[in-house]
Amino acid sequence: MRERLQKMLERKVSEFVGEKKAKNEKVIRKRETMSKRNADIVKTLAVGKIIKAETKDGLHHLYYNVHLKHLIKQGDFFYVEEELERRKASFRKKELYEDVEVLVDFTLNTPEKFTFEEDRDQGMERYSYDRMAVVQYAERWWDEYNPAYRKFDVDCTNYVSQCLHAGGAPMRGYPNRSKGWWYRNNNWSFSWAVAHALKNYLQNSTAGLRAREVQEPQELQLGDVICYDFQGDGRFDHNTVVTGKDAYGMPLVNAHTYNSRMRYWAYEDSSAYTPNIQYKMFHIIDGSS
Structure with a gap:
């Protein structure tokens, strides 16, 4: 089962990279912001890794990470940007039903009564910041x-x-x-x-x-x-x-x-x-x- 899912994943990653290059909204936005900096994505490599697989409500759900490497050219300067995108692909009878990014929730609430307390009584500790x-x-x-x-x-x-x-x-x-x-x-x-x-x-x-x-x-x-x-x-x-x-x-x-x-x-x-x-x-x- 896992081997079959892995093959599905490899196929999906290839499709995913092509889709990202062609019409993915986030990549379009990325290219637009890069153009303001005289930068562009020269090449993107992607590798998929299964994190979890489960069957629920008649669907096979595949949670996976896509490790993306972008070669970026900015004038005569080149550098590599990398990211791990979390995704979920759902299959019904080997046919893809849905493939979506698992959106990140950046919020982490501080307790309501939180107040910052400064240690006024502590001296200035000397250290070297490397x-x-x-x-x-x-x-x-x-x-x-x-x-x-x-x-x-x-x-x-x-x-x-x-x-x-x-x-x-x-x-x-x-x-x-x-x-x-x-x-x-x-x-x-x-x-x-x-x-x-x-x-x-x-x-x-x-x-x-x-x-x-x-x-x-x-x-x-x-x-x-x-x-x-x-x-x-x-x-x-x-x-x-x-x-x-x-x-x-x-x-x-x-x-x-x-x-x-x-x-x-x-x-x-x-x-x-x-x-x-x-x-x-x-x-x-x-x-x-």
Whole structure:
């Protein structure tokens, strides 16, 4: 059964790539946003992997990931963007009934009574922030999950926090979940795993891991953080970490939840994007300075 499903999947991935190139709305949007940057997708490779198969209501459901690699040309500059798209294909008597993307819900609610508490009594801890170590960690785990940490359904902030810590950012505030930024003994602060809480922490922290808000994306460096409020309602839904720059010095980012690497920072090609989107951009302060 699984071999037959795998063959179906391989056929569907081939069809899927052709469809994406020809008429997929997201790819059309991606190409439109790229044209503003003098960029284009030269070639796309795709590999499918079955995650789960089940039979329900007379249909065979195949949940699978499509690992897409886009070779992008921007003037004389080339780079590879990657993404993992979650999909579900449903079959009835070997005939395809439906094949849809499993849309990502970026929201992860903070408890209603959550308030950020600053550790005013803590001194300024000195540490060296290793930006290349951040990038190396982000690249290693962009499409996988480090077993040393819990995996969340909405994993973007957990992933970014791991990247920051890999760069040497110190944890503090344990065991108060409303204080500081920390992960210990399979427990964590709100700021470690909740997008809006990490934004609040970076905006307000005066000790340990600290950041300076900047207004222009070109000001960001490798290892810096971008926060996204897709609806523009004041609630931040998503975080990414800067892992590269394009030909014009604009950030390329890695992220979890919708796992991706070297993605253009503005997320205009995302299904979560709205014209009301708001960004917060944070330059991580080197604690040794």
